[in-house]
Amino acid sequence: MFRKIYRYFDILKAVASATYKEWAAYRTHSMVSIFVGPVYFLVQFFIWKAVYASRGSINGFTLEQTLTYFGISALIEYLIMDFADWNLQMLIHTGKFLTFMLKPMSHVYFAFSQKIGHRILGFIFEFTPVMLIFLLVFRITIFPVRPFWALISIILGYLMRFLVDYSIGITAFWFTKTSGIRRVFLLFRDVCSGVFFPLAFLPELWQKALMLLPFQFIAYVPIRVFIGSYELGGISCSIPQIVAIQATAVTVMAIFTIVLYKIGVRRFTGVGT
Amino acid sequence: MNIMTVRDLKKQYKTYERGSSFIETLKSLVVRETIIIEALKGISFNVEDGELLGLIGPNGAGKSTTMKILTGVLYPTSGEVNIMGFTPWRQRKAYVSEIGAVFGQKSQLIWDIPPVDSFEMNRAIYAIPRQEFNKRLGLMVEILNVESVIRKPTRQLSLGERMKCEFIMAMLHAPKIVFLDEPTIGLDVVAKDRIRDFIHEMNRNGTTFILTTHDLGDIERLTKRVLVINHGELIFDDGIETLRCVAGSKKVINITTINELLELDGVPGISITSRASLFNAELVLDTSITDLNRFTHLMNESNVISDMTVKDPPIENVVKEMYSRDLHGN
Amino acid sequence: MIRGLQIYLMALKHNFAARMAYRADFIFSSLMSFVSEMFIPLITFFIYEMGSSFPGWGFYEVLLLQGIFMLSNGVARLTFFGIVSSTLGHVREGTYDLLLIKPRSTLFLSIANVFSPDSIGTIFAAVYIIRLSLDKLVWPGALSWIEFLVLFLFSLMVLFSFSLFMAGSMFKWVGNSRIYEIFDSITSFGNYPATIFSKSFRILISNVIPIALLGFFPASALLGKEIEGALSAALVCIIFLALGLCFWRFMLSKYTSAGG
Numbered sequence: 001m002f003r004k005i006y007r008y009f010d011i012l013k014a015v016a017s018a019t020y021k022e023w024a025a026y027r028t029h030s031m032v033s034i035f036v037g038p039v040y041f042l043v044q045f046f047i048w049k050a051v052y053a054s055r056g057s058i059n060g061f062t063l064e065q066t067l068t069y070f071g072i073s074a075l076i077e078y079l080i081m082d083f084a085d086w087n088l089q090m091l092i093h094t095g096k097f098l099t100f101m102l103k104p105m106s107h108v109y110f111a112f113s114q115k116i117g118h119r120i121l122g123f124i125f126e127f128t129p130v131m132l133i134f135l136l137v138f139r140i141t142i143f144p145v146r147p148f149w150a151l152i153s154i155i156l157g158y159l160m161r162f163l164v165d166y167s168i169g170i171t172a173f174w175f176t177k178t179s180g181i182r183r184v185f186l187l188f189r190d191v192c193s194g195v196f197f198p199l200a201f202l203p204e205l206w207q208k209a210l211m212l213l214p215f216q217f218i219a220y221v222p223i224r225v226f227i228g229s230y231e232l233g234g235i236s237c238s239i240p241q242i243v244a245i246q247a248t249a250v251t252v253m254a255i256f257t258i259v260l261y262k263i264g265v266r267r268f269t270g271v272g273t
Numbered sequence: 274m275n276i277m278t279v280r281d282l283k284k285q286y287k288t289y290e291r292g293s294s295f296i297e298t299l300k301s302l303v304v305r306e307t308i309i310i311e312a313l314k315g316i317s318f319n320v321e322d323g324e325l326l327g328l329i330g331p332n333g334a335g336k337s338t339t340m341k342i343l344t345g346v347l348y349p350t351s352g353e354v355n356i357m358g359f360t361p362w363r364q365r366k367a368y369v370s371e372i373g374a375v376f377g378q379k380s381q382l383i384w385d386i387p388p389v390d391s392f393e394m395n396r397a398i399y400a401i402p403r404q405e406f407n408k409r410l411g412l413m414v415e416i417l418n419v420e421s422v423i424r425k426p427t428r429q430l431s432l433g434e435r436m437k438c439e440f441i442m443a444m445l446h447a448p449k450i451v452f453l454d455e456p457t458i459g460l461d462v463v464a465k466d467r468i469r470d471f472i473h474e475m476n477r478n479g480t481t482f483i484l485t486t487h488d489l490g491d492i493e494r495l496t497k498r499v500l501v502i503n504h505g506e507l508i509f510d511d512g513i514e515t516l517r518c519v520a521g522s523k524k525v526i527n528i529t530t531i532n533e534l535l536e537l538d539g540v541p542g543i544s545i546t547s548r549a550s551l552f553n554a555e556l557v558l559d560t561s562i563t564d565l566n567r568f569t570h571l572m573n574e575s576n577v578i579s580d581m582t583v584k585d586p587p588i589e590n591v592v593k594e595m596y597s598r599d600l601h602g603n
Numbered sequence: 604m605i606r607g608l609q610i611y612l613m614a615l616k617h618n619f620a621a622r623m624a625y626r627a628d629f630i631f632s633s634l635m636s637f638v639s640e641m642f643i644p645l646i647t648f649f650i651y652e653m654g655s656s657f658p659g660w661g662f663y664e665v666l667l668l669q670g671i672f673m674l675s676n677g678v679a680r681l682t683f684f685g686i687v688s689s690t691l692g693h694v695r696e697g698t699y700d701l702l703l704i705k706p707r708s709t710l711f712l713s714i715a716n717v718f719s720p721d722s723i724g725t726i727f728a729a730v731y732i733i734r735l736s737l738d739k740l741v742w743p744g745a746l747s748w749i750e751f752l753v754l755f756l757f758s759l760m761v762l763f764s765f766s767l768f769m770a771g772s773m774f775k776w777v778g779n780s781r782i783y784e785i786f787d788s789i790t791s792f793g794n795y796p797a798t799i800f801s802k803s804f805r806i807l808i809s810n811v812i813p814i815a816l817l818g819f820f821p822a823s824a825l826l827g828k829e830i831e832g833a834l835s836a837a838l839v840c841i842i843f844l845a846l847g848l849c850f851w852r853f854m855l856s857k858y859t860s861a862g863g
Contacts, residue, residue: 014397039788050799051655104370
């Protein structure tokens, strides 16, 4: 048992390290975020400033809170994002996925290990510089109200994002060119995870529907935990409560992803693409 | 002792008719025909422990399908495969720990980082003990002479260097059987030779190799036994020498004369492949019609021979003929 | 000239047939373009639904602006915008030489080969939104339509310039698909009335990088609003285009002289 854990940790270290080195060759790609992040934030700034010109609060959020929300959302994105969907569909479409079938491990775990390596790079070249820009240039205060829970919630958001993205990639086993579906899935994911605006801004019915989906646990929940209060669809939870619910959701999603993966591999090994 | 037994292996694929003209492709948006392709129609063979077996056939013959089934990456429609006690597609994870594979067109190395880093990754994935890993890596690096390249990013390597590293990658975990799918494709002669020497060496040390290739030089240099697949069927399973015999007792003769070469047309059973000049010809002689002795005698009667070489036809011609014979239902 | 047109039409037909070969995906992809384009208008809808607004602009006016922005992007992606991904792919694979050895302008061939039927979904979405908005507003007079068409052409010019800068950078910045993010982030300013931005930003998006031509100015023309600054933006656009062409040519010559 212990040997198995050690082996998996060893694999994680080796794959993460190889991925880090691989992407370090493309740090300029990561550094694009240093430009794009603040630019998008600026657009949000002007939009919401204009929107708030005629009112003081929207669904309980003041202008400052809304801007803080967007700031945190951008930063959390750099901690939790990945290319799991794009990478998997590329492997499947080029047939290179075959080389993973020849290895005595699941590709899911391999991809997960890759993400760790990739995000370490992201932490250095995306998160840190943009955070400094937000803190020093835009002057947004971004300190978690309860750091311990915020950290747990972000880790869970990181896992959920991986599982959702990977599941989207798995659809490539069935669709020859998934780019169209992918785009919509990704948009859907971003909208429903609260990346584009606080989910609390949606009509209450929509909020209630979103409570049943895994997306809010990607970003919306971590952001709310960061801010210090959670509310959706008229329901409020304490921070520990919502983090526990998040953990449950991640577990369910993990099972779903692994089952979907097994079905996908079964198809791959049947048609031999 | 058999390391592999294959019984009545069959594989069918379903695909769709797309059409090629503009109208047809538009129609295919709504309605399309299903086509069943029989990639393998029931092949059977055994492989002995330590063998170096060649698997050849024209494109679309079923070679890749066979290789994919044997490596556990594809499951068959019916049939049995037993390799080292495993059924590849059923016990995939356990099975692949014991095999290696080099798919010539699909690299296992990571493009932007040095091969050593990819090797390290494999070390962890196959749980190779550090000491053993270092020993094996050192050995193979030395044999293949890649010490100077394994620390450079893969994208900076030549095709030959990359291929050598692919081999190392595939064999670090000391697999008992290694599958090679077009391993020398695109390589220059020197690189090919090196790779072939390496395969020979590893085979001498006890590793079983199954090799598919379009390069019949690989077959001639490496294998003693060849399987020929065509249209999903095994049409030949025997030694190389038998392969040559099957295509008939032909000889390739290159003859040069002092005088203008005469009376070639009068010799039955020859087909002239080329004439470099009036004094020279290369031809294929069917010795079952005119034996070598008779041919030489006939040539001597009207010519003064200055040079003559007699060779066995390259496997290429032999196989080509075998495919075309098969086409005509022999 | 005729020959050029023939080549273009043939390339178009081939592209279309090739796309049709993946039938389910084409239909779906077009449908999905349509759906994903609805996103920004939907946000706008929510903003106005909440009782807020963009100062000086009613809901359907903003919607019209966003529809025009969408149309501009759609037409660009249908026709020439693909040169970015095509250059990206070709340079990365090392196959750009295949274009260079043909006896036609490289730029023309690049464009001819990137006709992208997928964007039809976007164009449908745009036309739908524009129609929807105009129905709720005063239908523009002939003069407004003419002004709009001229400014719309300039918006295509801006996008063409962007595509030249992006494609040109692909020769050096090999395989960086994040160039699209840079493009998206900069042009996202064009999705909203310029009145919401501070004065300095307004100058930036009119007279430096004329993004305001993508939606704001054409929409203002159609709505009969003040289009002060449109003329200078149009002039900047021409300079922008010239710079784009020069940049692209320069990067191509550097690429070819380096042996690819």
